[in-house]
Amino acid sequence: MEATVFNPVQQHLLKFFAFDGSEEKLLEMKAVSTKYFSQKLDKRLDELWDSRGFNQEKLDELRTIHLRTDLNDE
DSSP, rough: OOOOOHHHHHHHHHHHHHHOOHHHHHHHHHHHHHHHHHHHHHHHHHHHHHHHHHOHHHHHHHHHHOOOOOOTTT
């Protein structure tokens, strides 16, 4: 059986939870990581929004575009 190789983030988390592996700590870490990645995503989406020149008008226009194709048409 092959050994699992952990990356540095996984190693750090394993060491962190070795001290206090309680359910409460797990929920707290989930909340912290969710908030962190949510903020990163918001920042990246804001950057994309600004760099691509999006605005509400463009968003409304994209909302009406029909991109699906009928699979029965051949």
